Amino acid sequence: MSLLQIVAELWQSFGVTLQIFLVTLILSLPLGLLVSFGRMSGNPLLRYPVSAYISVMRGTPLMLQLIVVYFGPYYLFGISFGPAYRMTAVFIAFAVNYAAYFAEIFRSGIQSMPKGQYEAARLLGYSRSQTFFYIILPQVIKRILPSITNEVITLVKDTAFAFTLSVMEMFTKAKALAAGQTSILPLFVAGAFYYIFNYAVAYLFAYGEKKLDYYQ
Amino acid sequence: MKVLEIRNAEKSFDGTPVLRDVSLSVEAGEILSIIGPSGSGKSTLLRCATGLEKLDKGSVSFQGRFGMVFQQFNLFPHWTVLRNVTDAVIRVQKRPREEALQEGRALLARIGLADKEQAYPCQLSGGQQQRVAIARALAQNPDLLFFDEPTSALDPELTQEVLRVIRSLKELRIAMVIVTHEMAFAREVSDRVIFMADGRIQEEGTPETVFASENQRMRAFLSQF
Numbered sequence: 001m002s003l004l005q006i007v008a009e010l011w012q013s014f015g016v017t018l019q020i021f022l023v024t025l026i027l028s029l030p031l032g033l034l035v036s037f038g039r040m041s042g043n044p045l046l047r048y049p050v051s052a053y054i055s056v057m058r059g060t061p062l063m064l065q066l067i068v069v070y071f072g073p074y075y076l077f078g079i080s081f082g083p084a085y086r087m088t089a090v091f092i093a094f095a096v097n098y099a100a101y102f103a104e105i106f107r108s109g110i111q112s113m114p115k116g117q118y119e120a121a122r123l124l125g126y127s128r129s130q131t132f133f134y135i136i137l138p139q140v141i142k143r144i145l146p147s148i149t150n151e152v153i154t155l156v157k158d159t160a161f162a163f164t165l166s167v168m169e170m171f172t173k174a175k176a177l178a179a180g181q182t183s184i185l186p187l188f189v190a191g192a193f194y195y196i197f198n199y200a201v202a203y204l205f206a207y208g209e210k211k212l213d214y215y216q
Numbered sequence: 217m218k219v220l221e222i223r224n225a226e227k228s229f230d231g232t233p234v235l236r237d238v239s240l241s242v243e244a245g246e247i248l249s250i251i252g253p254s255g256s257g258k259s260t261l262l263r264c265a266t267g268l269e270k271l272d273k274g275s276v277s278f279q280g281r282f283g284m285v286f287q288q289f290n291l292f293p294h295w296t297v298l299r300n301v302t303d304a305v306i307r308v309q310k311r312p313r314e315e316a317l318q319e320g321r322a323l324l325a326r327i328g329l330a331d332k333e334q335a336y337p338c339q340l341s342g343g344q345q346q347r348v349a350i351a352r353a354l355a356q357n358p359d360l361l362f363f364d365e366p367t368s369a370l371d372p373e374l375t376q377e378v379l380r381v382i383r384s385l386k387e388l389r390i391a392m393v394i395v396t397h398e399m400a401f402a403r404e405v406s407d408r409v410i411f412m413a414d415g416r417i418q419e420e421g422t423p424e425t426v427f428a429s430e431n432q433r434m435r436a437f438l439s440q441f
């Protein structure tokens with residue numbers, strides 16, 4: 001198999017990798033924001049379970065979480081969703097895992113905002129949600145962007161964990177090719193794909209940070 | 217007509233009384249300065265009057281709208297100067313955008329920052345930021361303006377430019393309650409001065425009578441300046 005063929009094969013499975021990446025981001029960022037609200041809630045009936053959720057998600061392997069989400073319904077409740085559930089399980093496990101990390105980043109950003117911003121907004125008559133979405137959140141995003149960049153770069157590499165559930169993303173494919181060809185080349189090519197992808201991600205986020213550089 | 221009336225205000229933090237039975241009222245257009253040593257309850261009184269803190273006992277009642285100028289300015293750093301001044305007018309008070317922008321520009325001209333409307337707060341000096349905060353408060357069309365130590369975060373030169381702006385508001389006939397450590401300014405600008413210590417109003421009256429008072433606390437306080 002020529003290098004070009006390997007690149008072509010991996011390019012196809014890269015679509016699945018990209019899909020896992022995008023769906024995870026789209027689900028886990030808003031979910032993370034909601035979770036951070038729960039984590040900061042004054043109501044202990046909300047705060048404690050949410051804290052426990054974050055703790056478990058961050059304290060156990062993503063690979064284990066993937067397996068639990070995929071096989072759990074069958075072993076726990078005898079429910080079988082069929083093969084289409086494979087991809088859904090990947091999305092769920094990634095989203096709930098990443099939401100926990102994003103929640104802690106949002107929380108640290110929100111709690112670092114000076115009290116005076118809330119007080120000024122309140123006396124100007126802004127509602128609580130206006131204060132949050134127009135005044136607090138834009139400043140929080142600027143502060144947490146470097147931490148978010150870190151997580152997103154990790155996510156690009158973590159998509160390879162979908163291998164655990166035999167989803168045909170790029171890493172699974174590269175491993176299969178390597179085994180079939182008894183060659184390490186497919187793995188190097190996969191490595192190059194991840195690297196280029198992350199280079200683009202880092203570039204995009206650096207651009208975003210620069211865009212927000214207009215104030216301090 | 218009274219624009220503000222505070223009756224029998226009491227407030228403690230963790231069991232330490234900060235306000236003890238404070239009552240005061242402010243007439244429309246009146247300028248009232250509150251002076252006193254740190255920890256005397258001046259700022260707490262303002263924070264309770266504006267609702268940022270809750271009184272333990274007593275009541276606060278307003279006629280009309282009020283605005284607040286903070287020691288730390290509290291401008292919104294991600295917005296331009298003009299948006300800082302006009303956003304609440306447009307978004308909260310729902311006034312027409314063009315009208316609000318026009319009024320905002322007029323206010324910026326009034327405080328001498330017409331050329332800074334597109335600047336961001338971080339590009340301004342502390343004095344300029346505080347002037348923008350004053351414009352933001354004025355844009356609310358207040359009947360009463362609170363100033364919580366508006367020059368305490370500024371060096372002497374910038375202090376003077378901010379005091380100049382506050383002085384120039386006299387002609388607007390907006391009532392003002394000013395917590396300040398600028399004694400000369402309080403004496404010159406106020407219709408009435410209140411001296412607070414230990415959470416109580418110790419002296420109250422025209423600047424002439426209060427600054428000439430024989431009250432021990434007042435003399436001890438003034439001797440520091």
